[in-house]
Amino acid sequence: MPIKLVPRTAWGARKPSSGLTVIRSTRGVKIHYTGSRVDPRLATEHKRCVALVKTIQRGHMDANGWSDIGYSMAVCPHGHAFVGRGPHRLPAANGPGLNHDHYAVLGLVGNAGLTEPTDAMLHGLRDAIEYLREHGDAGGEIKGHRDGYATNCPGTRLYDWVGAGAPRPGSVQPEAGPEPSPAAPAWPGRLLRHPPVTRGDDVRRWQKRMHERGWPITVDGAYGPASRATCRAFQNEHDLPVDGVVGPITWRAAWEK
CATH class of the missing domain: 1.10.101.10 (PGBD-like superfamily/PGBD)
Structure with missing residues (x-):
């Protein structure tokens, strides 16, 4: 099933207040939640998802003084992936000194009200990760916001999902064990070194x-x-x-x- 992508123009994003830093690639993504109460009606009323994303952007820009919403992508309970800062733009949500290493992907659940991600949201989070890999050169790491930063984010449920390898719902996961490495191709026969290039x-x-x-x-x-x-x-x-x-x-x- 194709990604349910919601471009910035479709959700009514404000223009950034200043230029965003361009990045070439990241080691992967970090998963976030809102850290506040999320209205349970989001699960049945998609229009509230759009309103919440706009509210988050407004808070980041007007209260935090950031130039734009801090997340690279945001995913709602219906599996729609909203483009935040998007690929090749430095996020602001991972914490000081931690934004160059990972894109920031938000799941629209919180610490009260709507706390459980739906299957559609988990699929949407995987879609967002794969979108950032394809269009933003994101590496293979999938971590939680709390990895390397003192926070409860992304909450117990999403962090457990990340710890399980961020599987798509219904997929069969292999038993725990070391992942086999691919066989090394033949060495090309010359040293790769610098200088010279x-x-x-x-x-x-x-x-x-x-x-x-x-x-x-x-x-x-x-x-x-x-x-x-x-x-x-x-x-x-x-x-x-x-x-x-x-x-x-x-x-x-x-x-x-």
Whole structure:
């Protein structure tokens, strides 16, 4: 079933009060809830969902002094995915210093009133995540707002859903266990290093793999300072010699470790 996307013009979004920061990609998304009482009538009256999104934007802009609604996307109980700041725009809802790593996706439930996400909302949240992956280069991480920030958000029910892998309702989840890694493709036979800038399809393939693993890296086929920094961080994380050079061991580890 296609995503029930609600563009900004369709829900009557205000224009941002100032320019929004552009971001290339993120490690993934963080799931939020409103943190306040949500009228249970939202579950049966979709017009209230539109009104709530507009209210949240107004609060963020007029009370918080933000340039726009703080969320990248918002999803209602009927599974509609409202475009907030949208892809490639820095969100404001994750907390100071935490917005570059993840997009912010809101489920329109709260800590009182309507607290349980519907199946349609969970499908809509997955749709929003996949939309941000396709159009905003979001990585594979799905976390709750409370991960790395002192808050109860996104509430018990949504956080349990995130902890279970954010499955679509009705899907069969595999038994817990380590996810198998794909076999590493053959090492291209040359070192990927900087300086000078190394370019080619082999660089792009390695960058794509690192992006799939959640590293904030641009997949452009050019191994420059940013790629070297990512390589060094990856090597350090996996107890490899930290030299910033993708040789056969680091290449294989990108797929197998």
